[in-house]
Amino acid sequence: MSSPLSLPPHQQLVAPGKWPYVGEPGPDPARRAEPWRVRVSGLVGRSRAWSVEELWALPQVEARIDIHCVTRWSKPGARFGGVPLQTVLDACLPLAQARFVSFVARSARSHSTSLPLADALALDTLLALSYEGRPLADRHGGPVRTVVRERYFYKSLKWLEEIRVLAEDALGYWEKEAGYHNRADPWQEQRYIVPHIDNQLYRRLLKARDFSDRELLGIRADGRNLTGLRARRAVLRDAHFERSQLNGACFDGANLSNAHFEGARLRKASFCADRGRAADLEGADFRGADLRGADLTGASLFGATFCPEGSQDSEDWGSALLDQTTRIEPAGLDRLTPRQRDCVSKLLGWGDIPSREE
Numbered sequence: 001m002s003s004p005l006s007l008p009p010h011q012q013l014v015a016p017g018k019w020p021y022v023g024e025p026g027p028d029p030a031r032r033a034e035p036w037r038v039r040v041s042g043l044v045g046r047s048r049a050w051s052v053e054e055l056w057a058l059p060q061v062e063a064r065i066d067i068h069c070v071t072r073w074s075k076p077g078a079r080f081g082g083v084p085l086q087t088v089l090d091a092c093l094p095l096a097q098a099r100f101v102s103f104v105a106r107s108a109r110s111h112s113t114s115l116p117l118a119d120a121l122a123l124d125t126l127l128a129l130s131y132e133g134r135p136l137a138d139r140h141g142g143p144v145r146t147v148v149r150e151r152y153f154y155k156s157l158k159w160l161e162e163i164r165v166l167a168e169d170a171l172g173y174w175e176k177e178a179g180y181h182n183r184a185d186p187w188q189e190q191r192y193i194v195p196h197i198d199n200q201l202y203r204r205l206l207k208a209r210d211f212s213d214r215e216l217l218g219i220r221a222d223g224r225n226l227t228g229l230r231a232r233r234a235v236l237r238d239a240h241f242e243r244s245q246l247n248g249a250c251f252d253g254a255n256l257s258n259a260h261f262e263g264a265r266l267r268k269a270s271f272c273a274d275r276g277r278a279a280d281l282e283g284a285d286f287r288g289a290d291l292r293g294a295d296l297t298g299a300s301l302f303g304a305t306f307c308p309e310g311s312q313d314s315e316d317w318g319s320a321l322l323d324q325t326t327r328i329e330p331a332g333l334d335r336l337t338p339r340q341r342d343c344v345s346k347l348l349g350w351g352d353i354p355s356r357e358e
């Protein structure tokens with residue numbers, strides 16, 4: 001990378017040429033035989049639908065978009081081609097009451113996401129048909145998906161089938177089911193909403209040191225003595241454990257994506273599978289944490305951070321304490337960025353490992 005690239009807070013670059021896929025595996029398999037149409041419905045003067053061929057026949061534009069996934073990987077400068085949302089909406093004459101657009105996928109769970117109409121247009125939302133000059137691959141949302149810049153990528157819907165023009169917002173799948181932030185501005189790090197946790201319950205949980213099976217996303221548990229914490233299967237996305245004492249804690253099967261463990265003491269802590277469910281450590285931050293004797297066997301480590309990321313970093317945590325007693329599978333390291341992988345493999349005493357292409 002020649003010019004210093006500015007990334008939103010706590011994002012990391014994916015290896016050049018790589019594009020991870022996230023979420024549903026593909027369009028609804030039960031409807032494979034049905035022709036693909038994109039329909040505009042709701043508060044419009046004229047409801048209309050376009051076949052994929054008709055979309056290709058409309059004037060095409062190109063856009064370079066920096067992809068920022070909420071799980072902390074970024075892929076700058078992805079080149080998409082397609083039809084501006086504006087073009088299809090103009091043809092449908094949105095009514096004056098129209099304030100939101102909900103994009104609905106032709107997928108098994110009718111996945112959706114929404115944007116304020118004004119934002120969707122100001123951010124040049126594109127109905128993308130191609131990527132780097134080639135038709136969009138199936139797993140990345142082909143034949144047609146939306147792409148919107150300046151928002152986490154969950155606002156870019158794969159397998160677009162319907163554009164609903166609405167007066168009131170209709171919360172999307174991740175926004176409703178998983179507590180993802182509805183605005184999703186990566187520059188303001190709007191990843192997850194932090195639900196209100198009742199103060200009494202919060203104190204009781206910390207005192208009992210038992211978070212098992214609870215949904216506690218964004219919980220503030222930093223700087224605390226939580227030695228031996230039980231947190232099996234807990235949902236702890238974006239949780240704060242900075243500088244906490246967590247020796248011997250059990251996080252088996254827990255969802256810890258984007259959790260903060262900077263400077264935490266995690267000796268002999270366990271991040272293994274529980275009832276077949278692996279611990280999710282995607283995007284978790286372990287800089288300066290003591291992980292000697294900890295077990296991360298089978299944990300999903302995509303985008304996790306163990307070592308300093310360099311000058312862009314505001315907080316100066318050092319590397320995590322890892323050694324031969326820390327258990328991580330070689331396959332887990334392949335999910336880290338090259339820089340993190342090299343650093344972790346040295347700390348584990350594995351030396352240089354050859355880079356592997358996906």
Ligand SMILES: Nc1nc2c(c(=O)[nH]1)N[C@H]1C(S)=C(S)[C@@H](COP(=O)(O)O)O[C@H]1N2
Pocket residue numbers: 019020021022023024069070105107111112139140141153154155156157158159174
């Ligand atoms: N239909 C549908 N669209 C979706 C998702 C999904 O599960 N289903 N996941 C979203 C999320 S969370 C992300 S990060 C991006 C991932 O796009 P990619 O797989 O092309 O990288 O798609 C978004 N759009």
Ligand SMILES: [Mo]
Pocket residue numbers: 022069070071153154
């Ligand atoms: Mo995502």
